[in-house]
Amino acid sequence: MRQLGIVGVGLMGGSLALAAREKKLFDSIVGCCKSRESSRAAIELNVIDRALSFDDLIADSDTIALAAPVETIVALIPKLVAAKSDAVFADLGSTKTAIVQAIPPAIRGRFVAAHPMCGTEYSGPKAAFGSLYDDRIVVLCDTEANDQGALETIQTLFSVIGMKIVKMRSQDHDRHAAFISHLPHAISYALANSVLRQEDKRSILTLAAGGFRDMSRLAKSSSAMWIDIFKQNKPAITAAINAFDDELKKAEKLLAGDDWDALERWMKSANALHAIFKAE
């Protein structure tokens, strides 16, 4: 009997459970939750079959997915050596270098470092939904260190739930993710804080059209999850914030100098994203 064990049954882990259940990939799906309340919700919502302690989950499961905040993942990885000798592992963390470095040599071949490029601003088992991974990309890092069999098992899991697989070095992943994922979160938190400081609730509700709602959506993301990402990817995130700062300063300078032609060119150059996403 094959068992999927999920550590952290929130948006990511819970959605993995639901997608795997739908595809009948395992005989049973168990979870280790961060609280009794969370366990109860995950069982009631039929996300997992049973809630187990971390040690019991590790001892019993054949495929183990770590879907906790990334500092928790790093803390738990050494304990995976207690798992079955043929168990395979994957994490779903948003950073990869620190996680790869934390994998004990004894299980390095069987641990696939993964980052599914999807999510919402919500968290917890109630936020989980079975189609989260459908047609999205999962980045697998440093797979040259993986055993062929373990890599195939994890790749099959992601493929069957609808994901497209891309491989990348963990350092490259972290540098790209800093710009394309972590920076937007920093900006959204800063935008939300500056608007909340200046504007009252009524003005926000009156004037917030789709643009502001989109730009501030990420600012609702779990701080417990994101503080860990900022800790682990600090240098790359700092570099990304600096690069963004430079661009905003350029606009401020053109605005201050009434250099409208150059400011319009600056806006127009940003339009190039249009073509990139259109080409998909």
Place this chain on the structure above:
Amino acid sequence: MRQLGIVGVGLMGGSLALAAREKKLFDSIVGCCKSRESSRAAIELNVIDRALSFDDLIADSDTIALAAPVETIVALIPKLVAAKSDAVFADLGSTKTAIVQAIPPAIRGRFVAAHPMCGTEYSGPKAAFGSLYDDRIVVLCDTEANDQGALETIQTLFSVIGMKIVKMRSQDHDRHAAFISHLPHAISYALANSVLRQEDKRSILTLAAGGFRDMSRLAKSSSAMWIDIFKQNKPAITAAINAFDDELKKAEKLLAGDDWDALERWMKSANALHAIFKAE
């Protein structure tokens, strides 16, 4: 026979035409377009009945909506004195102070300064759709200067197409809009430019999940439209960018100093937007 004349048949003007047509509010709907190509598209898509020159549109129409970029609106307003003596006017511009100041005394009572709080990142007549205004807010500014009859005509037009009316002083509108609408555009342009400068197309497509797509959507907005808004609302936009800068600098400083508790509190304070939008 009542005629609606729309100056600038793009996303905003074209959508107004479609919504008004659906509600059968006018006997005919005419438009003044920025190009022959645009006129042809607007007629073919059944957005307007006929394309007219600006002078002919002004001479013939009973209700006239200005839906051009805001510098064009300011340039055209003096010419509205040539309209019928009982014609009523509204503009749909994203700034209000400069537009209100440009209204000639002879038509001040009949000109309602309006900002519908909706839009998309697309422009031109093909971007227009009849439900754009449905259930959205329109801000009317400085209405104490309006004649009762003209104000009622314009309010009825907006109400019938599904809008909720909010009144505000034009200076207040511009200050709030700088934070809640114009700042997010500046940020999105800066994010798009910094990512395009650092990242290649392939990495962007691989790693861009919903968050980055949302945050960069506004960067696709028409530079021709937005450069005008930045010109007219420069002081308020500068203040908003500075306030945002302060927040981002705060985060950078906490990150540099490994002050994780304070950085997490900073993230958590942004979560407060959650509750504001949830209460709707």
